[in-house]
Amino acid sequence: MRGRWARDLAMGVRFAFAGGREGWGRALLTAVGVGLGVALLLLTTALPNALAAREEREQARTDLTFGAPIPKGNDTLLVAEVGTDFRDLSIRGRELEPEGPRAPLPPGVAEFPAEDEMVVSPALERLLESDGGRLLRERLPERIVGTIGESGLVGPAELAFYRGGEGLAPYLDGGRVTRIDRFGEPDPDPSSEPLDPVLLLLIVVVLVVLLMPVAVFIAAAVRIGGERRDRRLAALRLVGSDSRMTRRIAAGEALAGALLGLVFGAGFFLLGRQAVGSVELFSVSVFPDYLDPSPLLTLLVAVAVPAAAVLVTLFALRGVVIEPLGVVRTARPARRRLWWRLLLPLGGLAMLSPMVGQGRENGNFNTYLVVGGVMLLLVGVTTLLPWVVEAVVARLGAGGVSWQLAVRRLQLSSGTAARMVNGIAVAVAGAIALQMLFSGVESDYTEQTGYDLSRAQMQVSVPKEVPLDAAAGKLRSTEGVRGVLAYAEGYAGDRRRDPEHGTQVTVGDCASLREIAKLPACRDGDVFAVHGAEYDTETPLVAEPGRRLFLDPSYEGSPRGREVAWTVPRDLKRAAARVGPTGSDRGGFLITPKALPAAAAPALEGEAYVKLDPAVPDAEEQVRNTAAAVHPLTYPLSWSGTQQSGRYTSIRTGLFVGAACVLALIGASLLVSQLEQLRERRKLLASLVAFGTRRRTLTLSVLWQTAVPIALGLVLASVVGLALGAVLLRMTSASVRVDWASVLSMTGIGAAVVLAVTLLSLPPLLRMMRPEGLRTE
Template identity: 55%
Template structure:
């Protein structure tokens, strides 16, 4: 018989044993399928993420007005648009004001028509928020009549908060108002820096490697029972090669079941993913569409890996007709070749040291191989370390002795239980060190001072009402201690001027103290601020006491709006300027209200600094609503001391999303593995109970049996994680700093997952300890 026919026959026989070998056979196949299926589902979701993120970007570009074609004059195909983004209870709401100037004006993606004055088109998530009790304050702000819900084509994700508000008074001459003829934006592909590219590669490797470890462990479920069945086959005439091929056939059947279940888990997870919202980022289920070649690769690689792992596991097992011999005296595991694996990884990564500068590039394949070898080093060193540690343990309570003896008999099984989570924890520690180390490269200081003001409101140029009255209204809201208005306007010595302009800031004494150092101040005073940043260009003029100046439309933009004449007070004092709460340091005239120019016809900028005393959520939301009502073009910005690069924050968000999925997989797979191991020991547990062993003792033994390997595994993971993080930081030309809090958090999270799994496995354990477990077929 040819080798191919022999393999086909034996693989088919193994598959029949897996599927039709009685209850024990199909239960083992089901457990293997569930374990493999969870890994397959996560692999499919991971391969689908790039296409999902690309679809988000494409839809965002399709509705963008950045770089859209514009028109100078109104026409049948023109549309006035203005950004009106909002913030509500810490959530960002993207808003656009629209006003059609003709019947052929472009319609935003996801809408069937342009909202008219007083009408709103909102995303499904925003509509749900507005209709909920939590959206009561937001309903006061966005009080237009909802006439349409934005379709998927106009949204980046199902949980996005977005609205289009129809207007009637927009003017293309107003700031931030554009006249466009189409929605379009051709994005320029941003080239990732070497550091960001390194972070992307590390994220994918450290998230996918634990999945591969779990899949490899899942195909070995029920290994002891399988070996006993193979011994029976030897008794009826099968040779050693044949039984190994039959074992490979069983693994192939389990992995095939895993592929089917994995596809089902993927479809289920894809439907559920639309309900997840991580930092206001979400994806549509339809966008999670893995590339066909990647799905085909998973479909081929998983069964091949299952067969390879099974044959590798049987290399040290002697299956004889009367039983399975794993050698009477197990040979001690050798250390030298286990050290070669992480050393090979270091050998690949060390030549890349110092490549993190601007001119450096990382070979992604070399980095991936080095990281994989270092993390795989945990899986090969852990059995050796457990063997040396457990082999020296003696004495103790009965529960401790039962656990230690079980570990001494099956070190490999205990290591398999911990390998995946140890690899995940080590990778997480290394990534946390990398992110903490390079965070300064992608975090900039804004110059804003949240201790002086919580929110800065820049009022639109079409503001309705008196800004000072608006500030008094805002200051009366609960939790708000003060609201300080400032007005800025350009002035010149001539009614129309292009050069020598003077920047004029108008406010009360309390307001002017926010922009200059004043020893004394009363209404009627005037100051000349020095030391601030100049506006450059046409600015830089000087005002003297008694000078006649003109403020407002000094550039002559509109013929019917005349600049306002005023006189600089004779008592003009020179004072040093200071940065305002948003970090702007002003120069020029500082005037109190009684000596300031009057109404400048909408020219100039008006700003309100809002101060709070601790959390003042309701007051801040009412302040934002008041500003929006005064002018929908108002911008209310929350002040922050730092701001992160968008690419950096996106990668970190992706890591959080992936780590969440891996943790779910870890917990579920560990639970399946724990239940499978308990099931194999059912008769032993029932026998111990029958001979008088207390159930609490057996429960504690299971806890010790899990706690001891996880303790060793977490210590090894912390050591390798810190080492890998140090190597990566040297590659990125960063100072090596160990964030011990993050190390403790990661190892604690890994141990916590195992503790939770152990608690969840106690009910099955109690059921397996019943006397009927001694019954056999």
């Protein structure tokens, strides 16, 4: 038995490549279709290694310290974080000051840049030299003396720089300015917080939804040229093969196409691997050597694809009677049954239903049930769509000539039409479900910042050593700035070292202080104690006239000698708390400039809240440039009304990147399928033109043949996607809400891909309508 199977499969492999130009063309189209899917599967198997490589590169250049501060030595380096943003781009920046000859070099840097010099990533160098980088060049005027090597970057499109620094020691705070003796994670936390169950559910569903269309397309690709293949098999029956042998030979032909597809897929993957270095999707880029597929997963793909090709072919031939005088598929087929097609989506719902209402408080979701349930629901789209197409087109009739040609063709081969649409329908159904799930849980991973964007849109932190008034004046004169609220902020304790009680101190003019508290009459020289602020219990304990306090007191491990004595004035006034621009109120002391001793100025840090003019383009960039000119360590921050969890954002970004790759596969595979369909009908099209049918009529008929199945497929995908999304939301205990704009956008994207493929297939269609199409071999 095994020998018979091997002999028949080998004969099918020979037939796949022995059919002349037409046979080779069919084999190549099959190989291209399968190869595209294999390339994406290989890319998927390489993603874990790519993410791990990015993480290793990030850890290797980490400049954070844990534990006790490191003393100065000949092997230490001062590092200041001086990164910035430019429009919607994030730029990683560090200022370096070696304290000895053995100071550690950052990965990818050959030698330390001197003051007024910097080394940059290739992507940042291109940006600085471009016309669009003029504003950024004003902010980074240092001379470029080198390029950061690949070992110092997480991706080829990363924007990063290292510049030389001097005099960083006074700013050493263990945060933005640190002292290190080596780069790399010194003490990685092995007990990092695990992902919560809902985020794990998102990851699992994203993987299933992205990979299911790939599997569907591979299954469709191995059936390219199925009608011509069946006619060839009928000829084999004439020379004595039985029906089982004929099916095994057909499986051999599919196996040949799948094996050739593996070769094509490896080639496509290697080509894409080399080109990936020049591509950036959603601010994510990787080096080509990151994409190193797992050997075990690669072997799984190499075995699964040919096996699937054989099984799909045998399954497809189960309802085809191949006789010596023809194929009984040309007669009107029996109506498809609905009952068994409903079992798959119902089974998927049954697998997911035990987890309804589980939420994140009851442990992780059962991964096997989630994967199985989502797969069954999505596969249900592929089983239901042929029945839907057949049921609908059977009732279509009257219309123009092009419409009647299209309807008749769909009535005769509704299965082929549905097979072409299956992939896009599965992708849209999964996308709708994911969009519902992401939208439903987004609020759980999004929090309000509390910033009052009507009063300020940016915050600029000014180092202690920089006069706040001068910095605020420069910000006020910046193009695009409507107003600036400036405060010097610090802390006052009841003891010079390790105070027991203390409270916040804020210094500003009367106009600025009124934005953060309700003041009685105010003039320069007044001091106020704020009462009624939320969470402030310390001010009543220290706001006693005549009491001696210390500004910037020292604590264990912090530098000493910076404390400044200050006495609470006898004419202390009372003020009521008010919500400030940051969205919270503040207690403590409010001091006008004349009431503050000159010696206390270095003990306070400056904060400026900037209101922008929305009519001025690049107003934020102008503020960032001014901040950089005030002092290299001035830190501007753009405000937003909300902020999202980094893990949630990373998963969503991964979905967008994967969806872009799947959409590219969808378009390419649809185009291959469409070309094969046209190639099989070349003689028919040429004959109709020869008998006087207008090319415009035939072109419209082809368009109708594409439009009708895709419309039905998108409707079915929307129904299944909404059902799956509702179940997933109930599993997370979130309320079921349908974002109809997202549903329409997902279906619109699917329709746009099909429209683009149809337009690309028109030139070959017009060529096939020529009389030369009647020629045969």
